[in-house]
Amino acid sequence: MNCANIFFILTAVFCVATAENETSLESLIYRLNSDVIELRNEVESSILSRCDSIRGCLKSSYDECQSSYTKAQTCPSEKELGIVFAACGTGSRCNGLIDYSVSTVRIPENLAQGPKRNPTNPAVIEDVCMTLPTQKWMVKKYWEEKTFWSELNVSRPQMYFGSDTGVFRIYPARQSEECGKYDPRTRPWYQAALPSTIRNAVKPRRVIIMLDTSRSMGEPLNRKSEQTKLSYMKQSVIAVLNTLSQNDSIAVIRFAEIPFLINRPTQLPPLLWEKATKGTVENIIERVDALEVNGRSNWNDAFGFAFNLIKNSLESPATGDETYCDLENIALLFFSDGEYNLPAGATDESVVSFVSTKVFETESMGDYHVHMFLYTLGHNDPSGVEKQISCAVDGFWKPVVQGTSPVNVTNGYQTLFSIPMGTNAFYNYTTWSNPYNFTSGNLGYTVSALVYDRNVEPPRFEGAVGMDVSVDAAVRVYKGTVSETERAIARITQNITLQNYNTTCDQQRINLTKCEVQSIRHYAGGNAAVCIPEKTQTLPTTPVTLPVLNTTTNITVDSEIDGLTDFVTDEVATFFDDTLNCSKAFVQPCPGYEEYPTDLWRNTDMVDKTYEERVCCEVGTNEPSDDCPELDEVSDTRISNAAIFGILFVSLVVVEILGCYVCFYARKGRANT
Numbered sequence: 082m083n084c085a086n087i088f089f090i091l092t093a094v095f096c097v098a099t100a101e102n103e104t105s106l107e108s109l110i111y112r113l114n115s116d117v118i119e120l121r122n123e124v125e126s127s128i129l130s131r132c133d134s135i136r137g138c139l140k141s142s143y144d145e146c147q148s149s150y151t152k153a154q155t156c157p158s159e160k161e162l163g164i165v166f167a168a169c170g171t172g173s174r175c176n177g178l179i180d181y182s183v184s185t186v187r188i189p190e191n192l193a194q195g196p197k198r199n200p201t202n203p204a205v206i207e208d209v210c211m212t213l214p215t216q217k218w219m220v221k222k223y224w225e226e227k228t229f230w231s232e233l234n235v236s237r238p239q240m241y242f243g244s245d246t247g248v249f250r251i252y253p254a255r256q257s258e259e260c261g262k263y264d265p266r267t268r269p270w271y272q273a274a275l276p277s278t279i280r281n282a283v284k285p286r287r288v289i290i291m292l293d294t295s296r297s298m299g300e301p302l303n304r305k306s307e308q309t310k311l312s313y314m315k316q317s318v319i320a321v322l323n324t325l326s327q328n329d330s331i332a333v334i335r336f337a338e339i340p341f342l343i344n345r346p347t348q349l350p351p352l353l354w355e356k357a358t359k360g361t362v363e364n365i366i367e368r369v370d371a372l373e374v375n376g377r378s379n380w381n382d383a384f385g386f387a388f389n390l391i392k393n394s395l396e397s398p399a400t401g402d403e404t405y406c407d408l409e410n411i412a413l414l415f416f417s418d419g420e421y422n423l424p425a426g427a428t429d430e431s432v433v434s435f436v437s438t439k440v441f442e443t444e445s446m447g448d449y450h451v452h453m454f455l456y457t458l459g460h461n462d463p464s465g466v467e468k469q470i471s472c473a474v475d476g477f478w479k480p481v482v483q484g485t486s487p488v489n490v491t492n493g494y495q496t497l498f499s500i501p502m503g504t505n506a507f508y509n510y511t512t513w514s515n516p517y518n519f520t521s522g523n524l525g526y527t528v529s530a531l532v533y534d535r536n537v538e539p540p541r542f543e544g545a546v547g548m549d550v551s552v553d554a555a556v557r558v559y560k561g562t563v564s565e566t567e568r569a570i571a572r573i574t575q576n577i578t579l580q581n582y583n584t585t586c587d588q589q590r591i592n593l594t595k596c597e598v599q600s601i602r603h604y605a606g607g608n609a610a611v612c613i614p615e616k617t618q619t620l621p622t623t624p625v626t627l628p629v630l631n632t633t634t635n636i637t638v639d640s641e642i643d644g645l646t647d648f649v650t651d652e653v654a655t656f657f658d659d660t661l662n663c664s665k666a667f668v669q670p671c672p673g674y675e676e677y678p679t680d681l682w683r684n685t686d687m688v689d690k691t692y693e694e695r696v697c698c699e700v701g702t703n704e705p706s707d708d709c710p711e712l713d714e715v716s717d718t719r720i721s722n723a724a725i726f727g728i729l730f731v732s733l734v735v736v737e738i739l740g741c742y743v744c745f746y747a748r749k750g751r752a753n754t
Contacts, residue, residue, distance in 0.1 A: 102560045105233060105558050110577075123214075123218045124532050127215055131207055131671065132672065134207075138206075140683050142250075142681050144685070145188075145263070146257055148686065153182040156176055156698035156701060158173060158176055168258065168692060169698070170713025174699060175706070178704075179254070184219060185254035188247065188248055189262070195679060196679070201679075205247070212242055236554065241546065242547075243544050244544035245495070245543055247489075258696075269515070274545040287412070289387055290322075290331075291413070292336070292416050294337050295336075295376055296376065297310075298310045303482050310418050316487035317456070317490040326357065332353070333365050334386060336380075337375055337377060340386035343368050343369065344365050377423055381424055381427060381435055410452065410498065411443070454494045455476060462480075463610075475598055479605050495542065496541065499542035504540075513571075525550060525552050528547065528548055528549070529547040530546050530547075539601075552566070
C-alpha cells in the first residue's frame with residue numbers, strides 16, 4: 082500500500098470521526114433546546130393557574146440555606162455528578178448533598194425581609210408558589226432522560242427558572258454557599274436571554290440615559306433613607322448598562338446647568354452614541370460611579386442635547402448597522418428628582434411642549450420610534466412634570482421613593498423591549514449563552530427561553546428558564562479542544578436560529594395600542610403612572626390625576642414600596658375598564674391576596690449552620706458528615722481493583738517476556754552445542 086492510499090484512508094477515518102462527533106454534539110444541543118421549551122411551557126401553564134397554586138403553598142418549598150432536604154438526598158462523587166463541592170473535599174470520598182426529588186428556591190436578601198427570610202411582597206410570593214407545580218415535571222424529565230445523558234457520558238442538566246422579580250427555583254436541590262446573594266436577573270444566562278442580547282433576531286437597541294447631577298440629587302432618597310438620590314441612581318443605571326449587548330448602542334449624558342456626554346473627554350461634535358462593547362460599558366460604569374452633584378438643573382438644554390445626539394447618530398453612517406431593517410427602537414431613560422431651575426421662566430407646560438416637539442421631529446425622520454422612560458427619585462406626585470411628559474409622548478413614568486431594588490426600577494423598560502419576543506414569531510426561540518462560570522465554579526453554557534404571561538395584553542415578560550451543560554462535558558462529547566467545541570456549538574445554534582427565525586421589521590416593531598401602553602405604565606409605575614383622559618376626550622392622553630386612587634404607586638406591604646406588584650383591586654380594575662375601555666391589560670390579585678402565606682419554607686432545620694455543616698457528606702451516604710472534608714485530605718492507601726488488575730497484567734506480561742527470553746537462549750545454547 083503506497084503513502085497516498087494510507088493518507089486517503091486516514092483522512093477518511095478522521096472525517097467520519099469528526100462527523101460522528103458533530104452529530105453527538107448536535108444531539109445534545111437539540112435535546113437541550115427541546116427540553117428548555119418544554120420547561121418554558123410548564124412555567125407558562127403554571128402562570129395561567131397562578132391563583133390555584135397559592136392554596137397549597139404554605140410551607141411547601143425549600144429555602145436555599147435554611148431547609149434540610151428529604152431522605153432521598155444523595156452524596157454523589159465528582160464522576161457521577163460532574164461537580165466538586167470544593168469546601169467539602171476533592172469529590173472522591175467527600176462531596177456535597179444533592180436531592181433529586183425536590184427543587185430549591187433562592188431569593189435575594191432585599192426581597193426576603195419577613196420572618197425566617199420569607200418574602201412579603203405578593204408578586205414574589207406568587208412567583209415562589211406558581212413555580213412549585215413545575216417541580217413535578219422537572220423530576221419526571223430528569224429520570225426519563227437518564228439513559229440519553231448516560232450514553233453521551235454527560236451528567237443530567239440542571240433546570241431552573243428566574244423570575245423578573247428575582248425569584249430563582251432550581252432542580253435538583255442543593256444548598257447555597259452564600260445565602261440571599263443570588264439574583265438571577267444579574268446572571269449571564271438570564272441576560273443572554275433578554276431581547277437586547279439576542280443576535281440575528283431582534284434589532285439592537287439604541288439607549289440614551291440622562292442623569293441629573295444637580296445639587297438636589299445629593300439629598301436623601303426619602304426621610305428614612307441614608308442613601309442619596311445620586312447613589313441610588315448610579316446603582317439603577319449600572320444595572321441597565323450590564324444588560325446591554327455588544328450589538329446595542331449607548332450614550333450616557335450627565336446634566337446640571339450644562340449637559341455633557343459622559344464617555345467623551347472632549348465635547349467636540351459630532352456627538353454620537355457608540356457600540357456597547359465590553360470596554361465601552363466598563364468605561365461608562367467607571368465614570369458613572371465617579372459622578373458628583375453640582376449646580377442647578379436645566380432640563381431644556383439637557384433634552385435639546387440628547388435629541389441632537391440622537392439626530393446626529395441616525396444621520397451618521399458610522400453608527401448604523403448593515404441590516405435589512407431601517408427600523409430603530411430608541412430608549413431614552415431620564416433620571417431626576419422632578420426639580421428644574423433653568424432656564425429662567427421655564428414652566429411645566431413649556432418643558433412638556435419642548436420634549437413633545439423633539440420626539441415628534443425625531444420620529445418624523447424615518448422608521449424611528451422614541452420610547453421615553455422617566456424616573457422621579459424621591460417624589461411620587463402624579464401631577465409632576467415627568468408624569469406629564471410621559472402622558473404627552475406615550476411614555477412611561479415611575480416614581481421611586483423607597484424600597485424598590487435598583488434592578489427593578491427599569492422593569493418597564495425591559496418589559497417594553499421584550500414585547501416582540503412574546504409574539505408567535507418567536508414562540509420557540511432559545512438562546513445559548515457564551516461560556517461563563519457557574520456558581521459551582523465550573524465553566525459552562527446555558528440554553529434559555531423567555532417566559533411570558535400570555536393572559537395579559539400584550540404578553541407580559543415574566544422571566545426566563547434555563548438548562549445547562551459544562552464546557553468539559555461538551556468537549557468530551559465533541560472530542561475536540563475547547564475552542565473547537567465552542568466554534569461547533571456556535572455553528573450549530575446559529576443554524577437553528579437562521580432556519581427558524583428569519584424575522585421581519587414588522588415582527589420587531591413595538592406598536593402598542595393605548596390600552597397596552599396603559600398596561601405597561603401600570604406595571605412599571607403602579608396606579609399613579611396611568612394616564613387618565615379627560616371625560617370629554619376619548620383616548621388622547623391628557624395628564625389628569627387618577628381619581629379614586631391615592632398617590633401610592635404600588636400595593637404597600639409593611640410600609641415598603643418594592644416596585645414589583647402589578648395588582649389592582651376589583652374596584653380599580655372596573656374603573657380602568659370603564660374609563661379606559663381596556664380589557665386584559667391589568668393583573669388582578671388572587672382572591673384573598675391580603676392573606677397570602679407568610680411562611681413558604683417546609684422547614685428551617687439548617688438555620689445557623691455553616692455551609693460545610695449543611696452540605697458536606699461522605700460519598701454514598703445521604704446525611705451531612707463531620708468527617709468531611711478531612712476524610713478527603715487523608716491519603717488513601719487502598720489500591721483500587723483497576724490498579725490491582727493493571728499490576729497483575731503487567732506482571733504477567735513481564736514474566737511471559739522473561740520466560741520467552743530464557744527459552745530462546747536455552748535453545749540457542751543447545752543448538753550451538
